[in-house]
Amino acid sequence: MKKTLLIIGILSGIFFISCSSEDNINESELLTQKSPWTYNYYEMLSFTEKGNSDFTKEDVENNENQSNNGRKLIFNDDGTGSTFIPNGQVSEFNWEIYEQDLRLTFNNGTSNTSKILKISSAQLVIQAQEASYDNVADFLVLHEGKIFYK
Secondary structure, three states: OHHHHHHHHHHHHHHHHHOOHHHHOOHHHHHHHOOOEEEEEEEEEEEEEOOOOOOOHHHHHHHHHHHHOOOEEEEOOOOEEEEEOOOOOEEEEEEEEEOOEEEEEEOOOOEEEEEEEEEOOOOEEEEEEEEEEEOOOOEEEEEEEEEEEO
16 A cells, blocks of 8 residues: 555656646747747748749748848737847737637738747747749749747
């Protein structure tokens, strides 16, 4: 009997130790508490519309990583936020999370919805449809990918 209680006690201790305080924080709280989020990199998953473009996966990833280098996303507790782009452009938005979707509605009326793949104290990963312009083909290439923030 003592061995059974000892084993139960050890297993209970391991269970409580393995639960971090982050487990008790919801996605909205993580999003705001760890803000600002700094763009890290883009990983393309697939083309959704390529047209006559010769763009490769590497071309798209390089284009996205170059144009978003230094971008920051800020999420405020009141459901507002902003994105800062290195060229000095600032865009303000309202945000909400519904199930696993992050919806940003910008002041100009446009909005985008991304799927939250991971959110932790160290990383935000979303999946979204993006666009890259191919000057040679004169075509807006649409692609789906993961966007990593830290």
